Each structure stands twice: as C-alpha cells, then as structure tokens.
Amino acid sequence: MTRFFGLILVVVLGLAGCADPGPRLGPDGRPLPQAYRIGNASKVQFRMLDSVNALRRAAGVGEVQLNSELNAAAATHSRDMAVQNRPWHFGSDGSSPLDRVARVGYRGVMLGENISETYETELETLAAWMEKSDTRDVILAPGASNMGFSWHQESNGKIWWTLIMGGAQSTASALPGS
Numbered sequence: 001m002t003r004f005f006g007l008i009l010v011v012v013l014g015l016a017g018c019a020d021p022g023p024r025l026g027p028d029g030r031p032l033p034q035a036y037r038i039g040n041a042s043k044v045q046f047r048m049l050d051s052v053n054a055l056r057r058a059a060g061v062g063e064v065q066l067n068s069e070l071n072a073a074a075a076t077h078s079r080d081m082a083v084q085n086r087p088w089h090f091g092s093d094g095s096s097p098l099d100r101v102a103r104v105g106y107r108g109v110m111l112g113e114n115i116s117e118t119y120e121t122e123l124e125t126l127a128a129w130m131e132k133s134d135t136r137d138v139i140l141a142p143g144a145s146n147m148g149f150s151w152h153q154e155s156n157g158k159i160w161w162t163l164i165m166g167g168a169q170s171t172a173s174a175l176p177g178s
Contacts, residue, residue: 036121038153045071048122048149048163052139055130059140067166069106070148074162076100077115078152081160087117101164108146108166112138116161122151125161143167 025031038044045066053063077100080091089097097113114135116125129135148164 036119036124036159037157038151038159044122044151045149048126049147051123051126052147052163055126056140056144061140061142062145064144064147064165067106067146067148069104070101070146070164070166071150072104072148073097073100073106074148074164075150075152076104077113078150078160078162081115081117081162082152082154082158087115087160089113089115097164101166106146106166108168109143111141111144111165111167113165114138114161114163116159118159118161119157120159122149122161125159129163138163138165141165141167 049064049066056063077091077097081087084092091100095103098110101110114129116128118125118128120128126139129139144165144167146166148162148166150162152160154160
C-alpha cells in the first residue's frame, strides 16, 4: 500500500512539473512582450492594405491599391535599415525615399514613407503610425492611389517595416507645401 501511495505521489509531482508556468513577467510585474513571428507572409500585405483602406474610408479619402514598384522600394529599404541597424529614411548609399522610388521605375509621385523598427505585428505598427500626426498624414494622404508595403524580419524577431504612399503625377500640387 505504501508503494502505491509513493507511486501516486511521484506521478502527481511529475505532472505538476509539466504545468504551464504562465507568462514570464518583467520587473514591473507585467508580462514580457513576445516577438511576433511572421507566419503567413503572403497575407501580411493584404491585411495591411485592407486596414489602411478602412482607415482611409473612415477619413473620407479614396482607397489605395498595392503597387509592385512601391512594394519593391519598401522591401529594399526594410532590408537596408536592418543592415544599418537603425530606422531612418536614408539608405546606406545615401539614397532618399524619392531616389528609391525612382530606381524601381514608379511613374507617379511619392507622397510619403513610414518606417518602423519593432517586434510587433503589422497592425500594431499601423496603430502606432496612426497615433502620430506626421505618419498618420502619410497614411491618409488625400492624393494617394498606390501603396507599397514590405518588411524584413531578423532571426531575433525584430521587424523593419516600410510603407510608401504614392499617387498620380497630378497629385503633387495637392500636397501641403508644394
């Protein structure tokens, strides 16, 4: 009988060791953030496009569509920011967003570029961009008809996001300060 209770005790203790300890907590007592791993990459651009268009509709401006040239410029810049290990609008070769858009053959006007270095999802990044007036203005640019969006994820989970808005040549006069 003693063996039976001893065996039960060992099994119970063994199963208790398998229990989920819950989220790891930081010094402030809050759960530590988890790095977002991009799983289904083919859907990321379309989730962002749908979200941007929903925000644009709510603001009363026209929808945009994905543009392959702007996507290429965004992808190039996302990789380049990772190489430089800093989020900024200039390439390692000194190129500006205007230079990169011209290099890929985009025939419209580049209206703005948003960038981010984060471990968060594309939708969390979009929400952060919408909180600031300068990045929100890029997303809601009235003359925008095209969007480029891409990212580069490092092995440690850090993601470098780039969103570019563009429009027809005639939209240049609609931009503030032009």
